[in-house]
Amino acid sequence: MIYAENILGLIGKTPLVKLNKLTKGIKALVLAKMESLNPGGSVKDRIGISMIDAAEREGRLRPGGTVVEATSGNTGIGIALVCAVRGYKAVFVMTDKCSVEKVRYLKALGSDVVVVPVSAKPDSPDHYVNTARRIAKETPNSIFVFQYGNPFNPEAHYRTTGPEIWEQTEGRVTHFVAGVGTGGTISGAGRYLKEVKPDIKVIGADPYGSVFKTFKEAGKLMEATPYLVEGIGQEIIPENVHMKYIDRIINVTDRDSFHIARRLGREEGIFCGGSTGTIAWAALQVARDLDKDDVVVFIVCDTGERYLSKFLSDEWMKEKRMLGVEKITVGLLNQLKQDEATPRLVSVGPERQVGEALQMMNSYGLSQLPVIEEGKSVGSLREGRLMGKLLANRDLVQAPVSEVMEKGFPIVNEDIGVETAAKYLKNSPAILVEEYGRIVGIITRYDVLDAQP
Ligand SMILES: Cc1ncc(COP(=O)(O)O)c(C=O)c1O
Numbered sequence: 001m002i003y004a005e006n007i008l009g010l011i012g013k014t015p016l017v018k019l020n021k022l023t024k025g026i027k028a029l030v031l032a033k034m035e036s037l038n039p040g041g042s043v044k045d046r047i048g049i050s051m052i053d054a055a056e057r058e059g060r061l062r063p064g065g066t067v068v069e070a071t072s073g074n075t076g077i078g079i080a081l082v083c084a085v086r087g088y089k090a091v092f093v094m095t096d097k098c099s100v101e102k103v104r105y106l107k108a109l110g111s112d113v114v115v116v117p118v119s120a121k122p123d124s125p126d127h128y129v130n131t132a133r134r135i136a137k138e139t140p141n142s143i144f145v146f147q148y149g150n151p152f153n154p155e156a157h158y159r160t161t162g163p164e165i166w167e168q169t170e171g172r173v174t175h176f177v178a179g180v181g182t183g184g185t186i187s188g189a190g191r192y193l194k195e196v197k198p199d200i201k202v203i204g205a206d207p208y209g210s211v212f213k214t215f216k217e218a219g220k221l222m223e224a225t226p227y228l229v230e231g232i233g234q235e236i237i238p239e240n241v242h243m244k245y246i247d248r249i250i251n252v253t254d255r256d257s258f259h260i261a262r263r264l265g266r267e268e269g270i271f272c273g274g275s276t277g278t279i280a281w282a283a284l285q286v287a288r289d290l291d292k293d294d295v296v297v298f299i300v301c302d303t304g305e306r307y308l309s310k311f312l313s314d315e316w317m318k319e320k321r322m323l324g325v326e327k328i329t330v331g332l333l334n335q336l337k338q339d340e341a342t343p344r345l346v347s348v349g350p351e352r353q354v355g356e357a358l359q360m361m362n363s364y365g366l367s368q369l370p371v372i373e374e375g376k377s378v379g380s381l382r383e384g385r386l387m388g389k390l391l392a393n394r395d396l397v398q399a400p401v402s403e404v405m406e407k408g409f410p411i412v413n414e415d416i417g418v419e420t421a422a423k424y425l426k427n428s429p430a431i432l433v434e435e436y437g438r439i440v441g442i443i444t445r446y447d448v449l450d451a452q453p
Helices: 045-057 074-086 100-108 128-138 152-168 184-196 212-218 254-268 274-288 314-319 330-339 354-364 383-392 394-398 418-424 445-451
Strands: 016-018 029-034 066-070 089-095 112-116 142-144 175-179 201-207 248-252 295-300 368-373 376-382 411-413 430-435 438-444
Touching: 029 152, 029 274, 045 074, 045 152, 066 074, 066 128, 074 089, 074 100, 089 100, 089 128, 100 112, 112 128, 128 142, 152 184, 175 184, 175 274, 184 201, 201 212, 201 274, 212 248, 248 274, 254 274, 274 295, 314 330, 330 418, 330 430, 330 438, 354 368, 354 383, 354 394, 368 430, 368 438, 376 383, 383 394, 411 418, 418 445, 438 445
Parallel strands: 029 295, 066 089, 066 142, 089 112, 175 201, 175 295, 201 248, 411 430
Antiparallel strands: 016 029, 368 376, 430 438
């Protein structure tokens, strides 16, 4: 019979797979190291077990103990698997930037999750690492794993990931490309590969906004700016980032990262997270200048399942202006208003009382209101002129809207661009958006001003 003693026996020994479509025009062999096939779905399974094993060996973690860690999710999942098998309690601190799928995944594995704001800076007590450290201090029989400085993070990759790549490529790997989060993967596997092949090139992929590239090139720590890719990049240089094993760092935008990650799924069947997109983009850039004897290996960090509500959702991509932004249509503008407190279309029927319409305008803070009957525009109310009429004749408050309304706002189809819409707004305070013959929304001058970069 062939079976593992428990789930932890399935960690590592992940296969390599060749890219075939994204490599059009590239002579070098580009291979993906499928870390997403680990039982917890990410490269971090390797360090979960190695850091816990070390804590047990050193007597820091005793039976019934609690494991506390600061994580963007994947390390948490790797640790949670060990805790489930060995009976430890697990508490993870994550930022609110991380996908909800990761939080639910950790809870499903029996862990507790504390979410803190991503805006908390490294020197703030609310920063996720400081919060995790404090929880560990306050919890008896607990350890704070601290993947950013724990030597058994890079050690796991030195002992397993590096040798696997070496053996699987029969020593022919010439370029190794990985992301840099804690630095564990690149420092550990990079160190091993450089020991066995000193002229191998180790390349880090880093989101624009993260500090690694300028630190590597100019020795300066710049101020980090926000980016959307999860799990890689930093505001500070973690202890586990050993620059001496890294030859070069390539910056990649969120847009390029997400587009390549989506293409990996669609064109190669490699369903992966956004950080894999960052890494694959850098790997392809490197590969473009190489020859047919070169072999590029890059890391597929995790599976796409934990990003279905994020960059793998068209709506999310549109909201972030990363899909089809060449043309912002009034339809898209109308959709993007959906989260706000005001419904997309506040309107009134022609038979309703003027007083009622005024109340609606007041409560939603609107200065105009379309009059709609059976999905069709039949007129409009505009605050200034309506007030003028009411001042002249107070009894009009009781009258039906049809008695005081003016001509309707211009109607445009949902697929016209905002630039065209802006022309209508020169003479009208608002325009109505029509989809399949029905009025579905209203766009005001403010909406268009907000949308234009
Ligand atoms: C999704 C994802 N990709 C990549 C990484 C980076 O790996 P490392 O921490 O080994 O540098 C992480 C680590 O947090 C991650 O969560």
